[in-house]
Amino acid sequence: MVGTTILIGSLLAASHSAFAETRDNPSQQAFDNKVVKRIDVDRIYENVSYLAETIGPRVAGTAKEDQTVEYIANQFKQYGFNNVEIQPFKIVSSYNRPTTASFSVNGTSYQVTAFGYSQNTPSGGMSSELVYVGLGSEAEVAGKDVSRKIALVHRGGGIPFATKMSNAKNAGASGVIIINDVAGLPTSNLAADESNLPTLFMTKAEGDALVSTLGQTALTGTMRIEGAKFTMATSYNVIATKKPQANNDTKQIIMVGAHHDSVAVGTGASDNASGTSVLLELARVLANTPTDTEIRFITFGAEERGLLGSYHYTKQLSKDEINRTVAMFNMDMVGSKNAGEFAMFTVDGKPNTVTTLGNSAGTRLYEAISYNQVGRSDHQPFTEVGIPAAVFSYAPLEPEYHSPNDKIELISKEKLLKTAQVLGAAIYQAARPDTPALERSKVAPIPIEAKFDGDLHL
Template identity: 50%
Template sequence: MIKKSVIPFCLMASLTFGMTAYAEPHPSDSAFDNKIVKRIKVDNIYQTIEDLSAEPRVAGTSSERNAVKYIEKKFQSYGYETERQSFEFYSYSGPTDIAFSVSGFDDTDWELGTFTYGVNGSVTGELVYAGLGREGDLDDLDLHGKVALIKRGEISFADKVKNAAEAGAEAVIIFNNASGVINGTLGGPDDGYVPALALTREQGQLLLEKLESDEALTATVEVEGAETKESTSYNVIATKKPDKHKDNGQIVIVGAHHDSVEGAPGANDDASGTATTLELARVMANMPTDTEIRFITFGAEENGLLGSYAYAESLSEEEIENTVGMFQMDMVGSRDAGKLIMYTVDGEKNVVTDLGAAAGSRLSETVNYGQEGRSDHVPFAEIGIPAALFIHAPVEPWYHSPEDTIDKISKDKLQEVAEIVGGAVYQIARPDTPALENAHVAPGPVDYDFEERELE
């Protein structure tokens, strides 16, 4: 659910701030960093991760609601008034049983994948090759009552399934165009879907060769136990208002997502980011600021960034105009992931990466930047708010697995991220720094480079 990023120049920052404390940090910046660093208690972050990762926090479930209540109580214990923003979405539980068989292949062990939002059904019919599943590929085919074999590529999985169904197919098999098993998504529920499973490239090509040699094949596709239902998820928002008589009108957002995928405790993804957000909220609760800071944990990130989209869409034009940066922390604690990097949607530097690089150079080492979506910084970039994802890359081998547990968390990495994001945010928010003006971004305070570093 990554959309094209459009970032208006009017919302980039900043000349006034950029030419003073931003482009050329004051010597006193390190002293202010120490006010953050000395207050950070990494054991707090670690304990919060342990609490949150006691069970998976799948969006729309009671476990997510338990996490939301826990996060609210934490924020409130630091003196914040909290807001719980609810939103509706369609949740999906994968099938409990899947099966595929083909006449003449009785001893074949099929490597099967499924599609999120796929439907249940049991179908037996003639297997027919339907190319890439485009409308033009189906014009001369009789698919009524049959199973369509379709190759991955060019159009979405959903369009392949719907095109075949509209042409009369009772089920669809999509085989990969690269190595490995497909585990894809149809994007959302649709009454036009028919049961669909995925095959590897090798097994799909094997079936295609038989069909191209005019051998008649009968296939059976079975999908049971899949369920799509309307659910509710939540964002949790804690706002630190600026000191009285010092409000410069700025807003800064610090965020993470609190949900996890099914079956994964989500210690690193993303209890680590949520716990670090909570600790920075505690650290800054009573610190002097002239900038409004919004600490937010988002729901349903794993379902397509739904919580951050809901929040971004709720912002007024004035709030968007006044928000100078969004700092997103996702997967910031794994001992087995790579080094810290800052990702932007368009692969360009912005005020968030400039400040993050500056804080890193003062506190540990300079952090580089790259280009990547796939987290909650995306919706903010799309509406023109400078945003960046702070993450360690490449990610750990047990990403999105039951192995994402507390014993894999590094306190050193948590401390590093908390210090860098905390130092960067406080450089904006503290009263002695000029307000960021809505103008073009100034040169960075330190040299930092673009990296072609993949997440996985």
Template identity: 35%
Template structure:
């Protein structure tokens, strides 16, 4: 895989450099802005990026990211490739729980990344599944019945497997529905199922009555695999110390398997690349960072991998982060900016001054995985730039380059130029660092404990 990818990036170098624009070197004012944005560049980027679907962890995804990287490098940015791995999981085709001699109908659910297997054995109460709960040795050869809480689901399964249990039943300690995950395949594991609080209490009552409860746990057909994707990062730092602050602009180079992702993916990245060109030689006093994320459609894997590389000090220096997505449809309307918290943070305020309209209503409409949500979870002031109708043709085979308006892309790039230069221009003062505590949720509510 590595050799193929290195071939891909080398091929893109040879092929793409003949098409890339010459780096811009002139300084102009905002009044001359419309002439700055080059529609031919935007068109060229769309041709490269939206030819084919770019599913996460595929050669087409990597090639799109490599094209972005080489484009940014040609403009003089310091670039880096940041590969990361993640696991995918396919749910079991068979998931069942049966108690011998009981007519009770049980409704088990699975935990992501649980092992396949069939176990027929007595059930023993193993408390909350901690190491101490397994010290009595009663779980060996039996099915461990453990209550949710105290430690992660993964640790409960590890402890049960180490104690010799043949399967694990985790029952809920609260009324709400839940979707449990072991996060990734375990090095030590046995089949595991989950029961609701109501059914867990029913089973616990049988065990407390000193009844021997023998059952069969069956999990079959699940599948997990380790995948590799990459983030591509470009930075430009001011000469001298500057303000010590950072402004980020992000997009993503992946799409779903069924869609070329022209509007959702490629359009935002095309605008980001053209914005980078316009800022490449402009005097700045604030670091500019462009990031193209991989595997966003696989559950925001790229953004999560990226923020894990940031130090606390680095996160605190980022005063504004813009995510570009869904900005180019020919059916699109006005340019909107919103945040996961529906608040007017610094990115929103600057985007409004640049011509975007703040909307809380659009936040309810934006679906799917989003990089700005991940950044917000790290207390980084973040906003998404998009256009209604939100979600039009998202993940659809018809989301093609033919349905993209270069005029819409141009207007987005113009707005972003004005917003970003309000931070980066040496004529503007450093902005006070205002950090809000965000309480946003993951796109998929998978719980680990």
């Protein structure tokens, strides 16, 4: 990725292991003051209060999310963003499990159960050749002809059920049978997606025997799933784009994200009105700040339903946009008084451009920021398409997480301000117009690679 290589190269070339001089050097903090001194924590808190208290729980696909999306879009427009996009996508709002699930081979019936969020087979069932694809990895499935056939897959290998199904689906399979790796058939689910294949769960004993037979002769299986019902709704992403200076454009992109939806219990003050409100304040401050880099501010819908908004957004990105995106800063739960220390998390547990920028800014303004490995927030889909990404949060999480007690009374203005200042400084370090004079001056920040903290956990 060309753009990523340019930014990473410049950061690594200047990386610094000791940071005492950074904190003690007022000239370097003067650089950050162009952004951090303009951050208004009262505005952030007011937005948290409006989202959490005035609107309340913002469950994806409901009227409350519609109200949230309208509010966020209007805020962006008030800040001067003329190109605000509201991006709709379909989600499953409810699902009735199948009433019928069966599987047979040459007249012999097998014990199976349907996965939650499995799609139905055609009425009366579906018969096709069976193809064994091992653990269902992308490479294993690609090595077999499964087009219009039923893929027989073993559980395990660290590959989620939904990924096994998706790999078979992408290779053209018409159905999937997953063989358990232990005794029994527990109730299990795929991701909530109407486009899932008909998918059954099979016992270990019968599945292992079937695979052994399949190794000696071709077999045709009949699977039948009926009664599954999907009820659909619409969720939204909201995107405000800040264009770079016309005469000073690196063609690079930085993305700043936070999910605006919440769970149904509580008011979602910390999770994630806090992250959304910090994002809005950064958009306000940076809206008229000169940059040589495009900045996209994105609030995602349906994060609580499985990162559906961020997955939808990344699927819409072109290869060119992915190649030009040098960093994705994600914020999730950044305001609770009862949470731990400020921290960063990457999906693969490795440092990247975002952790270096974040730690550099944190070191200049407060203290060094460590990182560890965690997915399950909106930075994950960006990582999966090759964009350097990290989530900023406070660890360990507060005990009120996903509970009725996630309320405005537990929001810390100090944590909101710290998050906004650190991310504002980090983003500005990467997006501000580069000039040779500035690079040679003592004002230019020193990149400092973040340290991995094995004891850091959400």
